Amino acid sequence: MKLLHLADLHIGKTVNGFSMIEEQRHVFRQVIGYIQKERPNAVLIAGDVYDRAVPGVEAVRVFDDFLTELSHEDVTVLLISGNHDSPERLSYASRLLSDKRIHLCGAFDGTLRTVTLTDEYGEVNFRLLPFIKPASVREMFAEREIESYGDALAAALESASIDYTARNVLVSHQFFTKAGENPVRSESELNPVGGLDAINAELVSRFDYVALGHLHGAQTVGYEHIRYAGSPIKYSFSEWRQEKSVSLAELREKGGITVTKLPLTPLRDMREIKGELDILTSEEISSQADKEDYLRVILTDEKEIIDPMGKLRGVYPNVMVLDFENSRTSIDLGTVSADSEKAGSLSPYDLFSEFFHEVSGTVMSGEQMAIVRELLEIPLGAQETEDEG
Numbered sequence: 001m002k003l004l005h006l007a008d009l010h011i012g013k014t015v016n017g018f019s020m021i022e023e024q025r026h027v028f029r030q031v032i033g034y035i036q037k038e039r040p041n042a043v044l045i046a047g048d049v050y051d052r053a054v055p056g057v058e059a060v061r062v063f064d065d066f067l068t069e070l071s072h073e074d075v076t077v078l079l080i081s082g083n084h085d086s087p088e089r090l091s092y093a094s095r096l097l098s099d100k101r102i103h104l105c106g107a108f109d110g111t112l113r114t115v116t117l118t119d120e121y122g123e124v125n126f127r128l129l130p131f132i133k134p135a136s137v138r139e140m141f142a143e144r145e146i147e148s149y150g151d152a153l154a155a156a157l158e159s160a161s162i163d164y165t166a167r168n169v170l171v172s173h174q175f176f177t178k179a180g181e182n183p184v185r186s187e188s189e190l191n192p193v194g195g196l197d198a199i200n201a202e203l204v205s206r207f208d209y210v211a212l213g214h215l216h217g218a219q220t221v222g223y224e225h226i227r228y229a230g231s232p233i234k235y236s237f238s239e240w241r242q243e244k245s246v247s248l249a250e251l252r253e254k255g256g257i258t259v260t261k262l263p264l265t266p267l268r269d270m271r272e273i274k275g276e277l278d279i280l281t282s283e284e285i286s287s288q289a290d291k292e293d294y295l296r297v298i299l300t301d302e303k304e305i306i307d308p309m310g311k312l313r314g315v316y317p318n319v320m321v322l323d324f325e326n327s328r329t330s331i332d333l334g335t336v337s338a339d340s341e342k343a344g345s346l347s348p349y350d351l352f353s354e355f356f357h358e359v360s361g362t363v364m365s366g367e368q369m370a371i372v373r374e375l376l377e378i379p380l381g382a383q384e385t386e387d388e389g
């Protein structure tokens with residue numbers, strides 16, 4: 001049985017002010033292409049379908065188009081909600097859609113939803129577990145003590161009496177970790193409880209395949225068969241070196257599984273470039289890759305540049321982020337924050353002197369001092385006082 005696993009679509013997401021909707025349509029076309037080529041029995045969508053609980057009109061339209069195209073293929077769709085989704089909104093019309101082999105599991109109601117498919121080796125039970133939190137399931141399992149995310153997951157799994165001698169697949173959107181291993185994290189993930197949401201992957205190791213969503217970099221968690229598909233698009237510059245993909249898992253007899261990653265290509269890539277403005281905007285450098293890519297530009301010029309963003313966008317229209325790295329910005333941040341603590345005790349003139357020194361790396365000339373004094377209305381030759389109150 002072949003399973004196509006994707007996650008963290010974040011339909012409707014905006015990255016640094018740029019809408020990702022065209023990128024999303026573009027990768028969904030590739031997903032449909034893979035389905036036509038590989039003919040999987042099921043498509044697993046492991047949460048964070050939308051970027052927001054109340055998605056915009058265009059986002060709803062894109063998801064509607066994607067689901068409609070999936071329904072035209074001979075494939076079962078198994079979808080759960082993630083922490084970004086509204087469970088109830090995502091469940092809209094789900095009972096009607098299940099007749100179309102589209103199973104939307106938005107909210108966890110205390111019982112693990114199971115969909116069974118059959119192949120030449122027998123049955124495969126798909127367990128659909130939407131994103132859960134300890135607080136959201138506590139009252140469903142009043143007899144148990146549910147403190148951690150691990151407790152919540154264990155309770156949810158035990159709500160179905162799973163026969164692990166049969167083949168089982170879990171679809172889940174949680175933060176799974178393996179003791180002693182550091183997961184690859186991205187800035188575009190929302191991590192509301194700072195790691196306290198981590199669940200030990202051992203809890204789900206008896207499943208034949210665990211299709212995960214939540215972490216945006218494709219990765220396994222301790223085992224080859226416990227896997228994050230990753231987001232189909234780079235949603236932050238922390239992901240710019242990643243290769244985006246969907247995972248294709250092939251289940252054979254109990255215990256037999258192969259997973260391959262099918263690459264996804266963006267309309268515009270996300271990348272970083274670093275150097276001096278004149279060099280970066282030269283034809284020689286700019287023509288080496290697609291100028292339309294989403295860029296983070298790090299300018300290393302020492303001299304002041306007027307309207308650097310305007311100049312960059314003249315060559316690269318989709319510059320998202322502009323940063324500077326030169327002798328001025330490389331001043332130890334520790335010193336700056338220490339200085340800011342005593343800022344309250346400095347006179348405006350001294351404060352400006354320090355600021356000038358920090359941004360320019362030099363001290364003011366006599367002429368510059370005179371200008372600042374004039375602006376601050378300090379008479380020439382007057383003694384600086386330590387405390388201005």
Ligand SMILES: [Mn+2]
Pocket residue numbers: 008010048082084189190214215
């Ligand atoms: Mn996500």
